Amino acid sequence: MKKYLYKITFLFLVSLTTISCSDFLDVVPQDQILEDQTYNTEKGVQNVHNGLYLQLANNNLYGKQLTMDAVEILAQQYNMNSSHTKYTVTTYAYAEATPKATFSNIWETAFTTILSANKFLESIEEYKGVVSQEKEDLLKGEVIAIRAMLHFDMLRLYGPIYKTSPTNPGIPYYDQFVTTNNPILPANEVMVKILADLDLSLQLLANDPILTIGKNGVTNAFGGDIYYYSNRGQRMNYLAVKALKARVLLYAGDKTGASAAANEVITFTKSNAFFPWTTFLEATNTANPDRIFSSENLFALSDYTLYTKQKELFDSSLADDKIYSPLLTRLNAVFESNDNDYRSLPSWKIPIVGGKIQKTFFKYEDVPEKKMAFRFQIPMFKISEMYLIAAETAVAPNGIAFLNTLRFNRGLPNLGATVNITTEITKEYKKEFIGEGQLFFYYKRINSATIPNGTAASGNLTMTALQYVVPMPDSEINFQ
Known part of the structure; x- marks a missing residue:
């Protein structure tokens, strides 16, 4: 350097x-x-x-x-x-x-x-x-x-x-x-x-305490300032690093290694209550919607200027030459015109003010209740990605089961056994990581x-x- x-x-x-x-x-x-x-x-x-x-x-x-x-x-x-x-x-x-x-x-x-x-x-x-x-x-x-x-x-x-x-x-x-x-x-x-x-x-x-107390627990096992070594979901904890390893191995073409790493995270999250799937009611809550599915995040980065960036990029008052917003036809294609998808309804809405006729992005919009634990958080590693990696690296036709688990927890019906799994995985990457920066790297990895x-x-x-x-x-x- x-x-x-x-x-x-x-x-x-x-x-x-x-x-x-x-x-x-x-x-x-x-x-x-x-x-x-x-x-x-x-x-x-x-x-x-x-x-x-x-x-x-x-x-x-x-x-x-x-x-x-x-x-x-x-x-x-x-x-x-x-x-x-x-x-x-x-x-x-x-x-x-x-x-x-x-x-x-x-x-x-x-x-x-x-x-x-x-x-x-x-x-x-x-x-x-x-x-x-x-x-x-x-x-x-x-x-x-x-x-x-x-x-x-x-x-x-x-x-x-x-x-x-x-x-x-x-x-x-x-x-x-x-x-x-x-x-x-x-x-x-x-x-x-x-x-x-x-x-x-x-x-x-x-x-790592995350393995015994979860991502939001408080531990005094280290003595001294207990809070600095707690709340492990806001740090690069063991599970986040394991998830990163799965992501890296898949990018490198090592499907066996990526499968093992992703399944280790999946097995852990299924064996305890630390990382439950975010429910429809939590994601679409009228007062305080959890649009980032915070319970599923293995590591979320704290950013106390997040809502300023939301307004700078996505606010409906922005001029058309500045707002970051998709064409409605493109957005409908991503979600297959299905507003029942948990990822669509809370994060994409036609705004009441601003004169926009297209849906704009609300994923990082602040909520009224200032004590909500998910405020100021940007998802970095999520259990949903581990299911996508497991689906991609599984021996056919076992990958469909991992995809269906993710889809079920997004309000979508099961896929049939004869679908093209690569096509369906691509669809889920388009829906799952909007505003999180993973789609371009997915396209590049598969050399689309x-x-x-x-x-x-x-x-x-x-x-x-x-x-x-x-x-x-x-x-x-x-x-x-």
């Missing part, structure tokens, strides 16, 4: 503390003062650790671009015709100013966060003993998984079509804190490093030759590596 990123990380760490060190700056290096002050207390360690989650919610990462914005535009989720401000993104014109800046910012923010993660891992070893070994394992396990997740999503976005070109150049991998560029590795070598990080993370998270054209009432776009592979920013290429 380029040298200036070290300065970015330094400023990032400064923002996480309230320590005033201006009196000492003339005699001691600034970064050493900050590090000593920060890592000498458990609270300081927690501040830096929590800061990584705040960074994940950055607009350039999962707070916006990698969930509801850029990657959803690439998946043709919205109608963005030639007058729309994001038209050049929806047409994959990566050399144009808007997409070029967008994807450059995603890259830089991702690798800055990776750099910060590596600095945390280095420092917690250097200041060993400030937190207990049990706490250290938990914190390190989460951070290593964050590092793996970011590398994986950069590989999915900027790397080759893995199904056809796994040995083509991928991305650099940073598993240590360095301030110089690592070489760009073949995609399959990056995948090996991602999986190694996930396995290490799972070892460190073997005693065409995808529906979001700016036309019918017809498809031809997809090749020119559309699927986002070019690395100049700032990276020029320093290789």
